[in-house]
Amino acid sequence: MPLLPLLSGPLRHARRTRALGLALLCLAAADGVAWLAAQRLLDDALRGWTQGLAAQGWTVQPGPRRRGGSILTARITLTSPRLFGRIGTPAGGSRTVLWGGDRLTLSLSALHPLSLRLGLEGPQALHLSDPSRPGQDMAVRWQGRDVLGWFPLGMVPAGQSGRAIWSAALLDLQILGPGGQDAAFRLRDVAGHGLWNGAAGPQGSRLALAMTCARIDLPLSWPMPPGLPDARSLRDAGLVVAIPGRADTHTAAAPTTVLVQDARTRWSTLALHAVGRADLPPDGAPVGEATLSVEGVGDTIRTLAQAGSLSPDIGRVAAAIDHWAAIVAGPPGRPDAPALTDRRITLPLRLRAGALFIGAVPVATLSTGGP
Numbered sequence: 001m002p003l004l005p006l007l008s009g010p011l012r013h014a015r016r017t018r019a020l021g022l023a024l025l026c027l028a029a030a031d032g033v034a035w036l037a038a039q040r041l042l043d044d045a046l047r048g049w050t051q052g053l054a055a056q057g058w059t060v061q062p063g064p065r066r067r068g069g070s071i072l073t074a075r076i077t078l079t080s081p082r083l084f085g086r087i088g089t090p091a092g093g094s095r096t097v098l099w100g101g102d103r104l105t106l107s108l109s110a111l112h113p114l115s116l117r118l119g120l121e122g123p124q125a126l127h128l129s130d131p132s133r134p135g136q137d138m139a140v141r142w143q144g145r146d147v148l149g150w151f152p153l154g155m156v157p158a159g160q161s162g163r164a165i166w167s168a169a170l171l172d173l174q175i176l177g178p179g180g181q182d183a184a185f186r187l188r189d190v191a192g193h194g195l196w197n198g199a200a201g202p203q204g205s206r207l208a209l210a211m212t213c214a215r216i217d218l219p220l221s222w223p224m225p226p227g228l229p230d231a232r233s234l235r236d237a238g239l240v241v242a243i244p245g246r247a248d249t250h251t252a253a254a255p256t257t258v259l260v261q262d263a264r265t266r267w268s269t270l271a272l273h274a275v276g277r278a279d280l281p282p283d284g285a286p287v288g289e290a291t292l293s294v295e296g297v298g299d300t301i302r303t304l305a306q307a308g309s310l311s312p313d314i315g316r317v318a319a320a321i322d323h324w325a326a327i328v329a330g331p332p333g334r335p336d337a338p339a340l341t342d343r344r345i346t347l348p349l350r351l352r353a354g355a356l357f358i359g360a361v362p363v364a365t366l367s368t369g370g371p
Contacts, residue, residue, distance in 0.1 A: 038074030038108045039067060045116055045153060046076065046106060052157035058085035072110040077103055077121075098127040108153070116155075120147040136178045144171035144187075161197040166190070183221075189214035200245030207243040216265075227307020228268040228300070237265040255279040260290065269303055271295040278351060288351040298322060298341025 050060045061082040069075045083099045102122025109117070122143065129137040146169040155162045171187040192211030200206045216234040218224075224231040240262040246254060256279070263274040276290025298318050305315025322339040350357040356364040 035069055035074050038069075038110070039076070041153065042074055042076050042106050042108055042116075048156055053083070053085070056085070056157060058083060069107070073107055075105060075107040077105045079103055095128045095130055098129075100125055114153050115150045116153045118149040118151065120144075120149075138178065139176040141174040141176070142171055145169045147171060160199050161195075163193070163195045165193045167192070183219045185219065186217035187213050187215070188217075197245070202245055202247050204245045205242045206245050208241070210240045211238070213237045225304060225309045227304055227309045229303070231268045233267075235266045239263050255281040258288075269296045269299040274349075276349065285354045286351060290349040290351075292347045292349050294345045294347065295338070296342050297345060298339050301341065 046062065050062060053060050059082075063078050063080040063082070066077045066079065067075070068077065079102075081101055081104045083097070085097055086094050087097050088094050101120060101124040103120075105117075105119035105121060107117045107119070109115075120142075124142050126140045127137065128139070146167070148168070149164055149166040151164050152162065168187065168190040171190055173185045173187060175181075175183045175185075177183070190211070190213045192209065194207070194209040195205070196207045197204060198206060213234075214236065216237055218232050218234065220232070222232075240260075242259045242261060244257055244259065258278045258280065260274060260276045260278070265272050271294070273293040274290050276288060278286050278288030280286045298321075301310060301318045302315055304310035305312050305318075318341045322341055326339075347358050350359075354365060355362050
């Protein structure tokens, strides 16, 4: 038997092994070069944000940094970063802001080279105060899982326009208000995006935000009527708001208009939906109008009556209304058609002089906190 055919098999296997090793070596080298280039881009982005914020009067303390990454991804982790400065409010005032966190991670992937990803890891805190109004400080603390944000790589703090995307698998949120008021929330499956354009005219939006949340667990300290199922949480919440642009972008005395284009959630047996607008003047109380739609009132009344939280007479009245409506209307066109008391009810809401009205009836007094 010829010797060459016997040797050709091992030789081909050796060549394939060398080719595979060479390919892996080239891939590792390319990943290393891409990592170094991405690290340089991250350094430039971090330097640009730090210098841009400092130019606007902010004090930036990035903290110690640690470099890392994975395949096709570069990462910089900032330990104990701090940010201090002032921000304007929609009503024309300003607040002193102090933010600090356990870790802030910046990462850049070769698969998404135009997007800078920010990750908030560990406890984070935001403190808002106004030296001219002592006792009105507010603090927000949060910690969660997969709390992420995405920004365009070349975006700068002083830019007229920009966009952002954010998400969180789990977010524990604690709000500390004036007078030691404390409210703790747990948010699950949060997602949202925002656009802003400081030069937008009346036909555009200076700010547009959209956000969804699968579930919001409400504070345990809030009183809830006994008997309602799942009363300590909001489900399928969504919010879409916009702030229209101005004809004269240099005018700051005009009220800021906030458009609530869609606000919806489900609470226990109720489905809530609202649209409206509010005008926030530089001085004075905000004014606004909205339309609130509620579904499931009858089911809620029946549930509370059965649990003893509501007078049985009210439950009987709701049942009588549904029975009367069924007799007048005849058999329902659909087997799953809601009863009359469970159908949508529309309520007009008005905000005037710090009070909330349903139609002309005042129902609550709101504390605006001033500018």
